[in-house]
Amino acid sequence: xxxxxxxxxxxxxxxxxxxxxxxxxxxxxxxxxxxxxxxxxxxxxxxxxxxxxxxxxxxxxxxxxxxxxxxxxxxxxxxxxxxxxxxxxxxxxxxxxxxxxxxxxxxxxxxxxxxxxxxxxxxxxxxxxxxxxxxxxxxxxxxxxxxxxxxxxxxxxxxxxxxxxxxxxxxxxxxxxxxxxxxxxxxxxxxxxxxxxxxxxxxxxxxxxxxxxxxxxxxxxxxxxxxxxxxxxxxxxxxxxxxxxxxxxxxxxxxxxxxxxxxxxxxxxxxxxxxxxxxxxxxxxxxxxxxxxxxxxxxxxxxxxxxxxxxxxxxxxxxxxxxxxxxxxxxxxxxxxxxxxxxxxxxxxxxxxxxxxxxxxxxxxxxxxxxxxxxxxxxxxxxxxxxxxxxxxxxxxxxxxxxxxxxxxxxxxxxxxxxxxxxxxxxxxxxxxxxxxxxxxxxxxxxxxxxxxxxxxxxxxxxxxxxxxxxxxxxxxxxxxxxxxxxxxxxxxxxxxxxxxxxxxxxxxxxxxxxxxxxxxxxxxxxxxxxxxxxxxxxxxxxxxxxxxx
Ligand code: GLN
Numbered sequence: 001x002x003x004x005x006x007x008x009x010x011x012x013x014x015x016x017x018x019x020x021x022x023x024x025x026x027x028x029x030x031x032x033x034x035x036x037x038x039x040x041x042x043x044x045x046x047x048x049x050x051x052x053x054x055x056x057x058x059x060x061x062x063x064x065x066x067x068x069x070x071x072x073x074x075x076x077x078x079x080x081x082x083x084x085x086x087x088x089x090x091x092x093x094x095x096x097x098x099x100x101x102x103x104x105x106x107x108x109x110x111x112x113x114x115x116x117x118x119x120x121x122x123x124x125x126x127x128x129x130x131x132x133x134x135x136x137x138x139x140x141x142x143x144x145x146x147x148x149x150x151x152x153x154x155x156x157x158x159x160x161x162x163x164x165x166x167x168x169x170x171x172x173x174x175x176x177x178x179x180x181x182x183x184x185x186x187x188x189x190x191x192x193x194x195x196x197x198x199x200x201x202x203x204x205x206x207x208x209x210x211x212x213x214x215x216x217x218x219x220x221x222x223x224x225x226x227x228x229x230x231x232x233x234x235x236x237x238x239x240x241x242x243x244x245x246x247x248x249x250x251x252x253x254x255x256x257x258x259x260x261x262x263x264x265x266x267x268x269x270x271x272x273x274x275x276x277x278x279x280x281x282x283x284x285x286x287x288x289x290x291x292x293x294x295x296x297x298x299x300x301x302x303x304x305x306x307x308x309x310x311x312x313x314x315x316x317x318x319x320x321x322x323x324x325x326x327x328x329x330x331x332x333x334x335x336x337x338x339x340x341x342x343x344x345x346x347x348x349x350x351x352x353x354x355x356x357x358x359x360x361x362x363x364x365x366x367x368x369x370x371x372x373x374x375x376x377x378x379x380x381x382x383x384x385x386x387x388x389x390x391x392x393x394x395x396x397x398x399x400x401x402x403x404x405x406x407x408x409x410x411x412x413x414x415x416x417x418x419x420x421x422x423x424x425x426x427x428x429x430x431x432x433x434x435x436x437x438x439x440x441x442x443x444x445x446x447x448x449x450x451x452x453x454x455x456x457x458x459x460x461x462x463x464x465x466x467x468x469x470x471x472x473x474x475x476x477x478x479x480x481x482x483x484x485x486x487x488x489x490x491x492x493x494x495x496x497x498x499x500x501x502x503x504x505x506x507x508x509x510x511x512x513x514x515x516x517x518x519x520x521x522x523x524x525x526x527x528x529x530x531x532x533x534x535x536x537x538x539x540x541x542x543x544x545x546x547x548x549x550x
Pocket of ligand 1: 362363364365366390391392393415470471472473474
């Protein structure tokens with residue numbers, strides 16, 4: 001047995017698996033369990049297992065897989081890590097996202113070194129040992145009371161099997177009272193009869209048992225609170241007491257999920273089952289945030305002009321950061337997603353933007369849609385509509401300003417047009433020889449020096465900040481003079497003064513953009529400053545104020 005201790009107490013392990021289909025809110029349920037423990041004073045961390053063969057999420061298309069989340073230490077991770085960080089207000093290291101690619105890379109590396117000399121290297125025990133080793137390493141390094149591990153995908157997927165086998169073994173090695181299996185599965189409700197069908201869930205529990213895992217608690221994911229008949233069946237066929245069955249039903253905000261699960265007794269049940277001391281949870285701060293979120297006084301409408309507008313998950317951290325900003329301004333934030341290309345095909349569509357209180361241009365890669373983004377930014381600047389640009393949005397704002405204010409008509413990023421006569425955005429010098437795509441961008445938290453007396457300084461209230469990055473291109477220093485001469489202010493820079501990090505136009509109501517991604521550090525109750533500033537500006541302008549009122 002490899003018992004892990006924190007102080008005199010055992011570290012507890014909670015494993016969350018999913019059944020029936022993916023995208024049922026396993027990540028939110030996992031974060032919610034963490035929250036229930038955290039409000040009881042336990043220190044927690046969360047691991048996400050992604051059974052795909054990619055080493056990290058960085059090489060995946062956000063249009064299919066959703067956004068790539070960036071951690072402080074520069075990990076390009078699954079978006080669920082963002083959910084954990086937001087719910088639990090913690091910063092996670094990249095080691096908290098484990099993939100099949102990482103596991104195999106490590107095991108094959110050891111094999112080549114000769115670590116297993118003479119032996120046949122196999123999935124059990126070598127791959128499963130590596131998985132357990134990584135979970136325990138996180139437990140050790142994070143010094144927590146409870147480690148939650150969410151297994152991505154659905155029980156029964158071929159690529160998930162080694163991970164399930166590893167967590168099965170962990171029960172044997174860590175002990176019954178130190179491990180808990182949570183299974184979450186969809187309970188569909190038939191449209192015609194309104195009947196709650198538990199059969200798919202029963203099948204996924206059976207699938208889990210076939211692998212050797214008997215869940216300790218089951219969360220039924222359903223449109224409505226499950227009725228007593230469904231609950232009884234889930235308990236009976238799941239071989240667990242009825243008091244171990246919970247329901248995550250649809251609620252207006254994801255931030256309500258921990259509250260509804262705790263009301264059903266889930267927090268108490270988990271603590272008892274894991275032999276954790278019983279403590280009363282303190283939900284006061286969380287409830288206050290949720291109350292403000294659900295009872296806004298104002299409404300702010302944002303037009304998001306992006307490249308992945310068809311998939312809301314592509315912008316999940318941005319959406320959340322805008323909402324966090326909204327709560328701080330007692331405002332509901334309505335976001336409408338526009339494919340940037342529509343403004344290229346049909347510039348008269350720009351008129352649609354008149355209906356919005358703010359224009360937001362998010363991150364992006366490649367040429368598609370960039371001309372549409374530039375048109376939308378021009379519309380914002382010329383009509384003094386509050387504007388926030390993030391990363392590619394920042395770069396496109398520079399190109400727009402160079403073209404339409406400085407008169408450099410073909411100004412562009414070399415990412416879009418490598419032959420532009422005015423490369424106002426260019427590849428960072430250290431990126432020029434980079435051939436490999438995996439984890440080679442400028443990533444993670446870097447220091448930024450904020451210029452005194454600027455809007456940025458007002459928003460951040462500091463002269464030094466750390467923000468997370470993910471990019472290869474940057475403002476070309478050759479164009480700084482002309483941009484500045486025409487009124488563009490770079491109010492945030494890298495400490496050596498070479499990289500432009502924040503821009504603003506002081507004569508506009510709110511025209512602000514950053515090379516970094518403020519959304520990754522935004523939390524419920526403490527919104528990121530640039531997102532907060534943007535929403536506040538949208539509201540102030542809507543309320544007819546003539547000047548920003550911070
Ligand atoms: N494609 C741009 C770059 O690599 C912007 C990246 C982003 O928006 N995250 O610099």
